[in-house]
Amino acid sequence: MTKHEARAWAKARRVELDRQTVGRGMAEMLFAMPQWQSADTVLAFAAMPDEPDTDLILRRALAEGKRLLLPRVLTRTEMDWVEIPDLSLLRPGAYGISEPPVGLPAADPAGYAAPLALVPCLAASRDGVRLGRGGGYYDRFLAHYKGERLLLCPEAAVADTLPCDAWDARFAPEEILTEKGTLL
Template sequence: MSAAKTALRDRVLTARRRRPLLERQEVARAVAEHLLASPEVRRAATVAAYVSVGGEPGTALLLEALRASGRRVLLPVLLPDGDLDWSRHEGDGHLRPATRGLLEPDGERLGPDAVAGADVLLVPGLAVAADGMRLGRGGGSYDRALARVPVDTFTCVLLHDDEVGLDVPREPHDRPVTAVVSPAGLRRLRPTGRPCPGG
């Protein structure tokens, strides 16, 4: 199982490194537009998100638009044990370099359970299966966050089009998401054993 996940991660990360800058900018814009138009995000008072790094679909436009619209935006802070604490996003001037090449907010820590109060949880990933099983980078940080949110929370992974609908190896600790957004649009998924928000 671990070898299968590693092979898929390597394949996706290699493809991401080859994406030209212009394509990356177009992906970031399209993903932001789709999410901002979704009823789940339009209704949300609090959105838990993240600052993209490397070849991930960019989140800078999305984060700025969420803040400009008056929503409370929470960003993760990686803890030494791999779990995630959360802090309110107060703008790019309040982001600081952290471990693993991440950028993290410098504000008050709200605790790992703060994510449970979010109306929307946006997560990074490398691939997603049709049933919502998501492939992350292997640390389990977002599986823990996904386990903390109520079952009916809108949980969405941000991906490129060719990372959607792949056969994702799964282990008992893996947590599914309820949706995926890519340049092609927002697609609601039906995780095994969970209702599908929004139909």
Template structure:
């Protein structure tokens, strides 16, 4: 991969390319993908034992997860969404359809209002969906550049919590193996949920 600085530069270029493609995705295509994401999430949860779901509130252009999360809530699962804390940390707020959303600390970010919880909520979480700009077939995640989820996933493992953890992105954002430069701090994921399928990563599918 080269020196860390080179990897960071390559990631920035790749991130810009994928985001440009996201901006070109039509509203009709994003709307059509809602049903696919909801169906794939429902299939995963049907094979998952009772418990909570942790996901994310999609920004414009990101996977339209809300219908799937609404269905999970209607089925009796608690849904947790992240909020940004100082020090590049994440806390978690319980969400329900129609919950109040407030401006977050990052530009353009909306977050659920409510009591903020830490890693303790993951004692009951069975599925964690991780936002990515892209992920490659080795499971290397291209994030948003802030390191929030790399830190969070490291802390989650150290706390002994092991929910089923999946990247979540559009199918055309799953890239060939070796396509995302990996740096020492990068989390590697074993699965990805798209609007078309759930794929194993790391050369297992």
């Protein structure tokens, strides 16, 4: 299977998702994990229309006093991270994704205490391959990120195997979170 074919498969699987139910299930699993409980900073994302809803996660991070960083697309190959103190500040950005406005300064995730990165994907394989949308934003970020991380993937988008290039980020089974828990 090529990456193009894998993305088509994953997008077809996502059409059937109940975004709120899957997002709520992931959030409940996440909130019980030690990675969440020990995180002072959460790097997350505002969900796209075909992704599990992350609103509960974003709201809870702020309610618990965690610092919340969200990505902002700069170019077709670059994104930065911005600390967001209030979700009402988010605006439609690149690709229609809600993101921090241009007026807020970029932040370096390495400068934050106890970070936990929540990473989106189209699909994941049981052996840890992350299939993204093809822009490479998260692969470039993860190549240098040293904190805790979890890949958020609906159970319906977990495959036995997926195509992988050398630069693609890989995840351990215990780092892949579905609405039913981690893969390990």
